[in-house]
Structures are given as C-alpha cells and as structure tokens.
Amino acid sequence: MKMQPAKPELSLSAAPLRKHGASGNFFRFCREKPLGALGGMLILVMVITGVFAERLATHDPIRTDAEHTLARPNRMHWLGTDNLGRDIYSRIVYGARVSLAVGITSTLLGAILGGIIGILSGYFGGWLDLITQRVMDILQGLPLLILALVMTAALGPSIGNVIVAISVPILPRAQRVIRGSVLAIREFAYIEAARALGVGHIGIAFRHILPNTVGPFIVLMTAQFGSAILVEAALSFLGLGVPEPYPSWGRMLSVSAAEFARKAPWLVIFPGSAISLAVFASNLLGDAVRDKLDPRLRGA
Amino acid sequence: MRIYLLQRLLTAILTLFGMSVVIFVLLRLAPGNIVDVLFASAGFVDPAAKEAISRELGLDQPILVQYGRWLRDLARGELGKSYRYDIPAWQVIKPRIPVTAELAVLALLVAVFLGVPTGVLSAVRQDSPLDYVLRVVGLAGLSMPSFWLGMVIILFLVSWTGWIPSMTYVSPFEDLKAHLLQFLFPALAVGYRSSALIMRITRSSMLDVLREDYVRTAWAKGQRQWVVVFGHALANATLPVVTVIGIEFAFMIGGLVVTETVFNLPGVARYLVDAILWRDYPIVQNLVMFIAIVVVLANLTVDMLYGWLDPRIRYETR
Numbered sequence: 208m209k210m211q212p213a214k215p216e217l218s219l220s221a222a223p224l225r226k227h228g229a230s231g232n233f234f235r236f237c238r239e240k241p242l243g244a245l246g247g248m249l250i251l252v253m254v255i256t257g258v259f260a261e262r263l264a265t266h267d268p269i270r271t272d273a274e275h276t277l278a279r280p281n282r283m284h285w286l287g288t289d290n291l292g293r294d295i296y297s298r299i300v301y302g303a304r305v306s307l308a309v310g311i312t313s314t315l316l317g318a319i320l321g322g323i324i325g326i327l328s329g330y331f332g333g334w335l336d337l338i339t340q341r342v343m344d345i346l347q348g349l350p351l352l353i354l355a356l357v358m359t360a361a362l363g364p365s366i367g368n369v370i371v372a373i374s375v376p377i378l379p380r381a382q383r384v385i386r387g388s389v390l391a392i393r394e395f396a397y398i399e400a401a402r403a404l405g406v407g408h409i410g411i412a413f414r415h416i417l418p419n420t421v422g423p424f425i426v427l428m429t430a431q432f433g434s435a436i437l438v439e440a441a442l443s444f445l446g447l448g449v450p451e452p453y454p455s456w457g458r459m460l461s462v463s464a465a466e467f468a469r470k471a472p473w474l475v476i477f478p479g480s481a482i483s484l485a486v487f488a489s490n491l492l493g494d495a496v497r498d499k500l501d502p503r504l505r506g507a
Numbered sequence: 508m509r510i511y512l513l514q515r516l517l518t519a520i521l522t523l524f525g526m527s528v529v530i531f532v533l534l535r536l537a538p539g540n541i542v543d544v545l546f547a548s549a550g551f552v553d554p555a556a557k558e559a560i561s562r563e564l565g566l567d568q569p570i571l572v573q574y575g576r577w578l579r580d581l582a583r584g585e586l587g588k589s590y591r592y593d594i595p596a597w598q599v600i601k602p603r604i605p606v607t608a609e610l611a612v613l614a615l616l617v618a619v620f621l622g623v624p625t626g627v628l629s630a631v632r633q634d635s636p637l638d639y640v641l642r643v644v645g646l647a648g649l650s651m652p653s654f655w656l657g658m659v660i661i662l663f664l665v666s667w668t669g670w671i672p673s674m675t676y677v678s679p680f681e682d683l684k685a686h687l688l689q690f691l692f693p694a695l696a697v698g699y700r701s702s703a704l705i706m707r708i709t710r711s712s713m714l715d716v717l718r719e720d721y722v723r724t725a726w727a728k729g730q731r732q733w734v735v736v737f738g739h740a741l742a743n744a745t746l747p748v749v750t751v752i753g754i755e756f757a758f759m760i761g762g763l764v765v766t767e768t769v770f771n772l773p774g775v776a777r778y779l780v781d782a783i784l785w786r787d788y789p790i791v792q793n794l795v796m797f798i799a800i801v802v803v804l805a806n807l808t809v810d811m812l813y814g815w816l817d818p819r820i821r822y823e824t825r
Binding site: 341357441487 | 526529536650654758780786788806
C-alpha cells in the first residue's frame, strides 16, 4: 500500500494531525472493527499453517498405520487417527494448505475473470453488455454447487479442475459487482477529461476505471472466499473434489469417515471445525471490510 | 401488471433456453464421449455394442441435431434411459421428487420461521447483547457446511439419546411419525444456514424501515410495540427478505445434494451425485435441466410475489 500524505483535518482541538499510513490504516481497522480484525488474524494463522505445514505437522499426513487405527486423541496423535491410522492433526494442517490454496486460487480466478468481463461489459455497454448479462444471468441461475458439480463431472477430478469448477460460479457474481461500480464511475468528470485528452478505450477502462473498483473487488473477494471453501468441502465430501492422496478438509469428512463417526467422532468434529472456522473467519473479515469500503451495503 | 408478468415469463423461458445450451455444452466438454465413459469400467469392450449405444444415444449425429433431439425429448417429458438401472430415467426420478420437494419445503419453513423473527428481534434490540449473540449465531450458521452440521446432529443424537432417525427411507404412509422425525433433522441442518441469511437481511431491512417517519408516527400515536414492529415495519421490510428467500431456495437445492447423501434420503439431488459418480451423463444432463427449471420457476414465483407485496412495482411497469 502506498503511503498517503496526512490530510489537514477541520478540527478545533490542538491534537496533532494523525498520519494515515498503511500501518495507521491497519491499526484503525483493528480498533474500529475488532471482529473483522480477528477474522483476518485467523485467516492469516491458517495461511501460515498451510505454508509451514511440514514444520507444524507431527506425522506424515498420508502414511497409514495399521496398529493405530481410530485412536482417540492422545499425546502422540493430538486429534486422534482415522480408520487407516493417519494422524488427524497432521492431515488438518496439510489440509489447510489444500483447502486454502483451492479457496484462494479459485476466488482469485473467478473474481479476476469476472472483473475483466464486468469492466468491459459495463464500460462498452450496448450489445456486448446485453449479451454478457444474459449469459451471466444463466450461469447465476444455476445453484452454485450444482454448477460446480457439473463442471467437475465434465472436467474430471483433479486439483486444477476443481479450482476451475469453483471459480466459474463466482464469475457472474464478480462481474455483476464490478460492472455496477463501472457504470457509476463511467459517468464521472475525470473519465470525460481522460477521453477529451485522447486516452483510448482500453486505457480508460483499465487505467482510469479499474483502480477505482478495488474497493468493491476486495469486498467481493472476502465474501466469495468463504463460499469457495464451502463448495470445495462439499465437492470433496462427495468424492468429486480434490482427489486422494491430498488431505483436504472436505475429503476428510467424506463417506468413509461418516461410517466410523459413531466409533470415532473426532473424525467428523475436527475437520468440520476447521472448515467452519475458516469460513467464519472470512465472513467476519468480509463483513468488516464491506462496512469499511462499501458503505452502501452496510449491514446487508 | 399483465405486461410485467409476460415480460417475466418471457425472460424465464429465454433463461431456461440459455441454461439448456450451457448444460449441453458443459457436458460435451467431458473428456472422451459418453460411450467411452460408459465402457471405461467394463474391461472387455465389444465394438458392435459400443456402436449400438452410440447410435441409440444419437452420438453419431451432428451436435446441433443432438441438441435439437434433446430439447424435443425434454418437451415430450422423455428424460432418457438410466444406464445404471437400465430403465427409463423418469421411473427412477419420479419417486424421488416428493422426497426432495418435502425436504426443500421443510427446510424453507425452518429458515423462514427461524430467520424472520430473530432478524426482527435483532433489529429492534440493535446493539444490545442479544443482538450481538444473534448475529454471531447467524454468522456461524453461514459458516458451517450444512452436511457437516447434519453429521454433528446425528453424532449428538447418538451420544445423548442413543437414538438416531431411520437411515433407510420411511414412507409417510407407513409410519408418519418416523417419517417426520427422519426429515426434521436434515431440514434443520439445511434450514439453519438459510435462516442465518434471512435473519441478516431481515435485520438490515428492518433497521432501514424502523428509521422511517411513518414508523416514528406510529410510535408517537402510542401504538403497541408489536403492532409497530410487525404491523407497520415488517410489512415494508419484507421485499428484500422475499428476494433472499428466492435466491436462497436455489442455493438450498444445491445444499440438498450433500444433505440427502448424509442422511441417506433417496431424493433427486442425491441421485444427481450418484449419476455423476456412475458417469450416467444423459441422466446428469436431464437432472441438471430439471433443477434449472425448478429454480427458474422459483424465481418467477418470487417476481410475481413482488407485484403482490409491493403495488408500486405494478404501477411502474405499466
């Protein structure tokens, strides 16, 4: 983030002017939105967990151990073991890597592609806009999970395909948000000025309009991130998501885990808690960021 | 009003038509054609049998002809043949529709009856401890995968009461009580999520309306609290709520896919997953189209409710 010069404030008090630097913004956000900051911290912790999974895991997440199957949580296996004797804690740690990577990549992919479509559609308008919007209506009309299911059915299970499958339903939602703000920005005087100076369409769309859609874009990303994790979990649970041997949180809950759930509830409780916590954190952050950046949607 | 409805109807038909193209194209993206997939697990492949199936499915025809035939069959209500059961797909799907429909309706009821009152309460007691608790509970509902919630409910039932709802389908005509109990928990699991969304939108919509002048007038007249809140404010706060219920219904159908699997209910949504896992692609194509039709109909219903709930919309489009 760029350092901004301190803006003079209309204040009668003799208090020194506050500097709104990047760190200043950060601390202000934490003070005004403690829950949002908590969500952000949780996500950060999970990302770090995923990145340093090798260091943090106590066992090899895919090594089976016939002697310690369905072990209760104990000193050796903090969160117990599954029906194949794999360490649940280590699988959740490695699962953070898979689930978060899939969640972040698919959200980015969907939001960026959707954003580009939204900018072009909103800026150029006319037939392009009309056709794009109808296609997006169609994509948005299908339930998110059903669309993702069909995509994985069409593409076959692999990490790359799962990412594509999850990003496609995000696309129409992203383009709608971005298009909406482009429609508003397009009418501003500085855009007219740029046009008068002879800046080309692409230049205006991407150099002058794009930077002003960053706010809604961030709001959108944080909101969609949670649902991307949920969709990945559901797909993997159904056996259509991230394939073995990658330990994803949804996969850990899959049908084989459900079979042993009565004997070993930790098979169900812990991975599900990890999913819920990740989504909860992203929802907290998303709400707070939306309140900060997009006051029109406050409380929605 | 009539023009409004006609417009909506036309959009719905166009959307469905577009959806059929998207679904058709998507499933043609599948690597290899459907016949290869069908034979992939067979080991031994008889080329003649392969060709026969290819012809039966019309895969030897150009793609536009295939698409046209599919639409024609759909219009006639022919949903093709299930390769898994070797009977017409409709016979497999038909008994499953009431199961999914019942679950969807029950979940929607749970969502509305849980979401709207808590949303109103949260708005009326804005920034009170109760408001915070309700909001956090709501946010938690949005964060838990409904299928996991279902699993946890089953686990708790087992450990606390030693009892779980039947895991094999009980017909309402055999044993109504067991049937309802069987549907109650999945409906709760799915409905909780939706109720959280409904609660949030009810809250924010109510907060807007509660600040309006006419509500203040109602207070000033000395109206009772519940008359002001439910009679005056809620009536005008319902529009966004109805929108969300419409959107949420589509989302819920998606959620049912997993929940029906967890609770082992023989519904349409679960059959879709099975069909995908068995690679019964003709069925997948038809089932997704079927779900698309249901969703479009739900949206159409919501659109029509608008006109009824808010007369201003009717006049504007005249």
